[in-house]
Amino acid sequence: MEEDLRARLEEMSTADLVAVLRSQNVEEWRPEVFPLVEAILSQRGVDVVALKPARAGLEETDYAPVESVASFSTALEANLCRMALEEAQIHAWLSTEYLADVAPHLGLAIGVDVLVRKDVADAAREVLASIKTGAAALPSEGEPCPKCQSEQTERLQATDRGATIGAGRLAGTPLPEHDWRWTCGTCGHEWE
Numbered sequence: 001m002e003e004d005l006r007a008r009l010e011e012m013s014t015a016d017l018v019a020v021l022r023s024q025n026v027e028e029w030r031p032e033v034f035p036l037v038e039a040i041l042s043q044r045g046v047d048v049v050a051l052k053p054a055r056a057g058l059e060e061t062d063y064a065p066v067e068s069v070a071s072f073s074t075a076l077e078a079n080l081c082r083m084a085l086e087e088a089q090i091h092a093w094l095s096t097e098y099l100a101d102v103a104p105h106l107g108l109a110i111g112v113d114v115l116v117r118k119d120v121a122d123a124a125r126e127v128l129a130s131i132k133t134g135a136a137a138l139p140s141e142g143e144p145c146p147k148c149q150s151e152q153t154e155r156l157q158a159t160d161r162g163a164t165i166g167a168g169r170l171a172g173t174p175l176p177e178h179d180w181r182w183t184c185g186t187c188g189h190e191w192e
């Protein structure tokens with residue numbers, strides 16, 4: 001099989017082979033084609049090594065597709081998740097950061113996805129799974145009420161309240177990262 005493949009590739013012109021190697025198009029070509037093309041080009045005296053950096057540079061500037069690894073109903077939860085991923089050296093974005101410019105209200109309505117690059121999605125899921133099993137911990141929860149010391153406190157997303165206050169706030173800027181408040185279930189005190 002490989003002999004056939006090589007024979008067919010050898011019939012191609014050097015320019016065509018260079019184009020194949022440069023494209024790295026795995027949908028059009030089987031993966032085993034590329035090393036063969038490389039070998040044939042070397043034989044023909046083409047500086048294959050010189051072709052490679054151009055390819056690597058291209059990949060770096062290419063758009064990196066992202067994938068959602070977790071969904072949350074609030075930006076706060078999603079942010080905690082993102083912080084845990086960043087701690088594991090995995091860069092993550094919130095879907096609201098993408099939506100904030102065009103439709104901040106929509107971002108809140110549909111929940112918040114945590115996005116990572118596709119090539120690290122599996123690693124990200126492993127990190128998240130280990131958090132769930134307690135191997136790693138999300139930043140601690142719970143803050144006693146500064147007024148009555150009750151532990152019956154809850155975090156609120158300040159943006160939910162902000163939405164009713166003024167459209168000006170929604171129109172422009174992306175959501176601040178620490179946009180939430182605490183509320184006390186015992187005395188009703190609210191603080192930030």
Ligand SMILES: [Zn+2]
Pocket residue numbers: 145146147148149150184185186187188189
């Ligand atoms: Zn209280």
